[in-house]
Amino acid sequence: MRKRVIAGNWKMNKTANEVKKFVESIREKVPASEKVEAIVCAPFPYLAKLVEDTANTNIKVAAQNMHFEDSGAFTGEVSPVMLKDIGVTHVIIGHSERREFFAETDNTVNQKTKAAHHHGLVPIVCVGESLEQREADETVQHVRNQVTEALKGLSEEEVSQTIIAYEPIWAIGTGKTASSEDANEVCREIRQVVKELTSEDAAEKVIIQYGGSVKPATIDELLSQSDVDGALVGGASLEADSFLSLVEAGT
Ligand code: PEP
Numbered sequence: 091m092r093k094r095v096i097a098g099n100w101k102m103n104k105t106a107n108e109v110k111k112f113v114e115s116i117r118e119k120v121p122a123s124e125k126v127e128a129i130v131c132a133p134f135p136y137l138a139k140l141v142e143d144t145a146n147t148n149i150k151v152a153a154q155n156m157h158f159e160d161s162g163a164f165t166g167e168v169s170p171v172m173l174k175d176i177g178v179t180h181v182i183i184g185h186s187e188r189r190e191f192f193a194e195t196d197n198t199v200n201q202k203t204k205a206a207h208h209h210g211l212v213p214i215v216c217v218g219e220s221l222e223q224r225e226a227d228e229t230v231q232h233v234r235n236q237v238t239e240a241l242k243g244l245s246e247e248e249v250s251q252t253i254i255a256y257e258p259i260w261a262i263g264t265g266k267t268a269s270s271e272d273a274n275e276v277c278r279e280i281r282q283v284v285k286e287l288t289s290e291d292a293a294e295k296v297i298i299q300y301g302g303s304v305k306p307a308t309i310d311e312l313l314s315q316s317d318v319d320g321a322l323v324g325g326a327s328l329e330a331d332s333f334l335s336l337v338e339a340g341t
Pocket residue numbers: 099101257261262263264265301302303304322323324325326
């Protein structure tokens with residue numbers, strides 16, 4: 091039985107005071123359930139304090155990006171070594187906003203995914219099609235390619251410990267969401283690619299999330315689907331109550 095993983099992606103939002111209030115409101119309420127894992131994906135300046143403030147809870151802390159090198163002359167970048175050093179456990183890789191605005195490619199996504207595993211961080215690898223690709227019936231091929239490129243060179247064990255987030259670009263922050271059946275179909279396809287690349291065992295273990303305007307009102311139906319193991323949530327993860335309802339849906 092795979093765990094449900096609910097990750098809140100705050101993107102470039104919140105002040106230190108807002109982060110403090112958020113953690114205070116959820117810390118005692120996130121269920122210590124074996125069935126669900128709650129992850130908060132915060133901006134870099136808040137990560138170290140968040141790790142401290144969520145110690146001994148079922149809340150994990152993730153970065154929203156990182157460089158693939160350990161250290162060096164990369165002004166403004168943050169390395170996997172640094173994230174690991176402060177106790178971060180997960181990192182989002184290749185979010186569509188990074189691909190669109192910061193020139194991330196399948197190749198950088200692959201290098202970052204490998205680096206994350208190398209340093210014991212769990213990568214949450216984002217894939218998903220544009221509206222044009224969906225309308226041209228290219229969704230499955232595009233997502234299959236992105237998954238294949240992202241996982242190149244990873245061991246079977248590493249693949250099985252990767253989280254893959256299927257996020258159709260047209261559904262992110264737009265209020266439009268894929269139907270649960272459509273989301274499940276693509277998630278099932280992703281599991282199939284993982285199986286083709288590695289093994290049935292790895293495919294059974296890999297966690298596949300859906301992301302794109304997920305709300306407390308829509309999460310139950312999504313989680314009832316056979317191949318959707320959780321959600322990567324932007325807007326609806328910013329408010330503590332809403333984030334808690336999403337996590338509770340996974341229990
Ligand atoms: C996201 O940031 O990955 C996301 C899915 O955002 P939203 O839930 O706001 O669509």
